[in-house]
Amino acid sequence: MAEQLPHPLRSDAQDNRDRVLDAARALFSERGLDVPMRLIAREAGVGPATLYRRFPTKQTLIDEAFIDELAACRRIVEESCADTDPWRGFTSAIEGLCVLNARNQGFVNAFMSANPEADTFTEHRISLHRQLSHLAQRAKRAGALRRDFVMDDLVLVLLAGRGLSSILPSSREARARRFASLAIDAFRERGAELVAAHRPR
Template sequence: MPRRLPHTLRADAEDNRERVLEAARTLFSERGLDVPMRAIARQAGVGPATLYRRFPTKQALIEAAFSDELHACRTIVAEACADPDPWRGLCSFLLRTGELNARNQGFTEAFMTTFPDSFDFTAHRTAMLRSLADLCRRARNAGSLRTGVVLDDLLLMLMAGRGLSAATVDQRVAAARRFSALAVEALRGSGADAPLPPPARFVAGLFN
């Protein structure tokens, strides 16, 4: 019996961790990142002390909850940038991240949030932004992306897509696909591009 106790405790601790992460993903998806930690603990069926023992800060919980989505986003960006046709790659990025955001509405907020104490999250985010900025430049140089469009405009579209709401995930995904398709047409270059207002800056100008 004494030999089984440590194993039982470890199994219980892992079960509590997974319940907390599942609760966090659910509430972040439904309500965004402002959900109180105590609400997450209640949803998970654990006490606040258990939650804070596994995740001492909300930042740590957010990073753990969105690790799968961050990996998926890195894959989307890498595949978009590897496409020899930069316009096709850009369209792929918008369509696929729009659907990712529809499935978990807290992801874009997490991606747009700066975590100064998290080297890994910040480094991955910076690398993805640099890659996307280069993809935008390539598409502009090819004449397929309208003049005046910068990286911040892609982030603006992701943020706008975050506002899509519907009763079910399937409805949100359908709305996200429609929104992304409309956004793609708005970005398409032509010989008669009307001037755009100045961009809203979400990232440092060195990316544009």
């Protein structure tokens, strides 16, 4: 008998899963990992039976939420690195990561404090650091990124951006985008805008 392939979730089931994960990340960010499952179900707008059918234990929910968080982070970096314009890709990565960190950093911090030896996170960080370093070199060669930039500068910006997670959720994303814009201006090579403006089209 041929091996049965897993079936994708129905659209309503996928919608329920996404809403549960979104609610879980938001509550974990604000209140830590001790949030009751029933509260997560209520915030997601699903019944407890639906929640437990997809996530039989809280640890399952925590792990899947964290995996989704890493996937979102990786997607931002990979899409930025794929941009044919390295400066545009570099700035897109900064903005995307700042917004993501501001939105869910509290959850990431809570997860890492409960799982201090999470090898998946270490591997993820090393891989994305390598990709962003390569993108930065491309942006330097294009004359758009300041020549004295080092990757520790970007790490410093992302670390500083963690403070945005303490802002009210309603204004967090706008503040994160503003913070990213200021960082991008600091990273821009002097005269790069003038060169771009006079470049033949």
